[in-house]
Amino acid sequence: MITRNERRNAQTVGIMVCPKAGEPPFAEKDYYRRLTGIGRKLGLDVFVFFPHRLDWDRNRVVGYAYAAASKRWEKGFFPFPDAVYDRCFYSNPGVYAAYREPIRRLMASSGTRFLGYGLKGKWNVHQMMMRDEALKPHVPETELLEHKDDIVRWLDEKGELFLKPHGGSQGKGVLHLAETPDGFIAKGRTYRNETVRLQFRSKSRMLAWIGQFTSGRKYLIQRYLTLTTEGGDAFDIRALVQKNRKGCWELTGMAVRQGAPGSVTSNLHGGGHAEETVPFLRDRYGPTQAAAIAATAHDIALRVPEVLEQYHGRLAELGVDLGIDAEGKVWVLEANSKPGRSAFASLSDERVRLASIRNPMLYAKFMLDSRSERLGRL
Structure with missing residues (x-):
């Protein structure tokens, strides 16, 4: 294991993950590699670490950093990060229970800030959205x-x-x-x-x-909603909303996810595929109604994080899943605080794909610079 020295005055971002079999022992390697490159251009040292490998006596973590020269992930010791991008996915309640206390302790650390706090569960999200008069009509019973x-x-x-x-x-x-x-x-x-x-x-x-x-x-x-194409295939819209370089929410992009034939869900992991939103809506609802649906979906997608932050606390990004019924009504199906980006990978809009990856690092830079400015005024 190598020992990594902290660059003087460098701002650090730790991508917190749950370990997975393999080497390096985590998923989404390509995504984290790209985050590392974007972070480097912003003056950020980015590394991947695990919540169960925190050394509180030495204020360091065991993790991995991507070395561009050798094109490989290198294991090492790193200082506690200034900012944490939480990408922990818990495979079962036991895993969550094992990591809960070290994560809570890290959240309470004065030197570390989380970009956002993971949502607790679908029932909690539902209750928060039902407290908002604008969202309530769009939330299924x-x-x-x-x-x-x-x-x-x-x-x-x-x-x-x-x-x-x-x-x-x-x-x-x-x-x-x-x-x-x-x-x-x-x-x-x-x-x-x-x-x-x-x-x-x-x-x-x-x-x-x-x-x-x-x-x-x-x-x-x-309540079961009929959210299918004429052929009976399930579909929904994945809207990705993220905080940007100014710490403000923006709609990064939307993509239609169409499920495999016979599937009750549209998830890509279940064999579905992604399509461009506007052409899909035009084919199904016609140009006039499609424009109205897209505008409503845009407004709802941006409203959801504002409402959830009122009751939950800070968030950095959300995947908001929206259903569209046969009449064209927009329904809020789910909100995920650790969204994937696979729905945008196969689409033609390179701007959306790049922004979906760049925004977490831009927001991390904004958060760290804002804190430095506040400390400088003290």
């Missing part, structure tokens, strides 16, 4: 699943529902449940991202299977 009788009640009243885990991403663990003349049908994806489609003749068997499927996890029941 949702409640916390507390008992199997809740499912029975929803099916009796509405005939179908959508089950989604309180914590989770990439469309894993979601179910569309509907009552049919022959019983019940469940369609969705397992936590291994495998497609599931089952029919049940009896209510008791259906409820028993759902109990096993949810396996003690916290779940939400949500």
Whole structure:
């Protein structure tokens, strides 16, 4: 292991990740490599580190830095970062529990600032959005699943529902449940991202299977919205909103995500693909309504982070998932504080792709310079 000396007066940004098998032991390597290059141009030393490898006695962390000369990641010791870009994805509650305390301690450290704080879960986000009169009409009816009788009640009243885990991403663990003349049908994806489609003749068997499927996890029941193309493929709009070089929210870009045939979600990890937003909307709704939908989606996407910050605290970026029904109404489906960028990777707009990567470093530079100016005035 190499020992890395801190450059005098250098501002440091640590990308905090959960370890993963391999070398180097983390995902999104290409994204972090590009962040490192952008940071270097801004005068920032950028490295990747792990929340369970914090040395409080020496005020240093174990991590990796990308060496442009050798084109490889080099392991070493680094000072506690001035700013933290949180990209920790917790595979299960046990992993989160293991890292919770060191992360809290780092957040409380006077020398380190987090660009943003990760959102706690879908139910928390839903409750915050429902407190805003502008967003409330665009949020689907949702409640916390507390008992199997809740499912029975929803099916009796509405005939179908959508089950989604309180914590989770990439469309894993979601179910569309509907009552049919022959019983019940469940369609969705397992936590291994495998497609599931089952029919049940009896209510008791259906409820028993759902109990096993949810396996003690916290779940939400949500009104099922028909958000599909004419061919029945699920789609939504991923809007990426980020703070920029001035610390202000901006809409970086939007992309349509269309799910694989038969999928109940549009997530790309489930076999979907991305399309340009405006041409897609024009083909489906016509030019006039498409323009109105795009304008509404733009306004809602920028409203969501403003509302969430009022109740949650600082955020740096959000992936806001928006559904568009057959009538053209825009619905807020989810907000993710650690968004991916795969929806923009295959699109033609290089400006959006570059901005989606550049903005976290521009905001980090703004935050660190603002703090230096405040300290200089003391």
